[in-house]
Amino acid sequence: MAAGFLRAIAGDRIDVFSAGSEPADRVNEVAVAAMHEVGIDIVGRTPTVLTTEAVRHADVVVTMGCGDACPVFPGKRYEDWELTDPAGLPIEDVRPIRDDVRRHVERLVSTLV
Template sequence: MTDQPTVLFVCVHNAGRSQMAAGWLRELAGDRVRVRSAGSEPADRVNAVAVQAMAEAGIDIAGTTPAVLETDAVRESDVVITMGCGDACPVFPGKRYEDWTLDDPAGLPLEDVRPIRDAIKARVEALVASL
């Protein structure tokens, strides 16, 4: 791992969980970590309820755009966090991989997305401490 590790968050649509995780990591680690996120089947836009839930926590992810998962993004990352993307994520030796089991916020009301947001924050805090 480099002095400034790169963390890649991956979920299917790159519209909810991975975007919230990236937002938390940027907030909690600042410029100590390079943050990336992508999806195996990216949506057209970030989940509006995820944006609202993060805004309640003071984090703006409204300007982010879902991105397609590319092999180079995995190759260039030190830590790869998957969130329900199955076998779509390529595996390279020497990378740290974690799979976070989290509910998908797609189609859920705000009151059901808040606990997902908070669970992601707790996992990102543990991730920051381990880097």
């Protein structure tokens, strides 16, 4: 959801790479539906594993509770967003998470562009 919002809000002003320390095999269908409700299509996105190389090339690394599983490089800007994992939740519970993600992304974008 964060990558979807970031692409929608920042457009081509920010390169977005989304990955996880233990990604699922597919994007959460309820998250897809919740994002569709706000006009953002994340269908067809594929979860990928976070690599050391991706972190090395990033200017800002946003984590969501990956702890020691995330590579850390001195001089990088890190933000850890404490968000509820939407996995397995009904859409009624995912909507507030989606909205919280949007607020985080909007704040991040305001500091970058």
